[in-house]
Amino acid sequence: MAECEHDHDGPEGLSGHHLSHALHDAEDRCVRAGERMTQPRRRALELLLEAGKPMKAYDLIEIFGEDGRPAKPPTVYRALDFLAKLGLAHRIESLNAYVACEMGERNHAAAFLICDCCGATEEVEPFAPEKVQAAASKSGYIIEAVTVEAHGRCGACAS
Ligand SMILES: [Zn+2]
Ligand SMILES: [Zn+2]
Ligand SMILES: [Zn+2]
Structure with a gap:
C-alpha cells in the first residue's frame, strides 16, 4: 500500500513489552485450545503485531527469517492459516492480506473499516x-467465519 499525502499517524504496531505480552497471551490461547505455538506460528503473529496493519503473505515471507533470509512460502501460509483459525488474526479477502486481531479472546465475527487511501x-x-x-x-448452515470489509476513507484521508 502506497503512502498517501494526508496527515495522520502511521499504523500503531506493538513493540517492546506490549509485543511480548501479546505473544504471551497468544501462546496461552494456543495451549488452552490444545494447540502448539510453534516457532513459525509465533513469528508470523509477531510480524503482524509489529506491523499493526494488514500484511500480504509475500511481504511476510521476505522478512520472516530472523536471520534476514526469506522463509519457504508454505511455512508462512500454514502459519497464517493457523492464526486465522484460532482467531489470533483475520484474513481480509479484499486486500488479500492478514491482520492481527485487535479484539482479544472470543471467537467472533470480524468487521474492518479499510481506508483505500492510506491503507x-x-x-x-x-x-x-x-x-x-x-x-x-x-437452514442448517454451519458458519466458519464472518468478515465484514468496509471500504472508504479514514477520518484523516476524508478531510
Ligand atoms: Zn478480531
Ligand atoms: Zn486513510
Ligand atoms: Zn490518504
Whole structure:
C-alpha cells in the first residue's frame, strides 16, 4: 500500500513489552485450545503485531527469517492459516492480506473499516452477527467465519 499525502499517524504496531505480552497471551490461547505455538506460528503473529496493519503473505515471507533470509512460502501460509483459525488474526479477502486481531479472546465475527487511501484498517464490532447466525441455523448452515470489509476513507484521508 502506497503512502498517501494526508496527515495522520502511521499504523500503531506493538513493540517492546506490549509485543511480548501479546505473544504471551497468544501462546496461552494456543495451549488452552490444545494447540502448539510453534516457532513459525509465533513469528508470523509477531510480524503482524509489529506491523499493526494488514500484511500480504509475500511481504511476510521476505522478512520472516530472523536471520534476514526469506522463509519457504508454505511455512508462512500454514502459519497464517493457523492464526486465522484460532482467531489470533483475520484474513481480509479484499486486500488479500492478514491482520492481527485487535479484539482479544472470543471467537467472533470480524468487521474492518479499510481506508483505500492510506491503507489503515480498524477492527470494529460487526453489526448483529447473531442475526447472520440465526439465519444460518435455520437452514442448517454451519458458519466458519464472518468478515465484514468496509471500504472508504479514514477520518484523516476524508478531510
Ligand atoms: Zn478480531
Ligand atoms: Zn486513510
Ligand atoms: Zn490518504
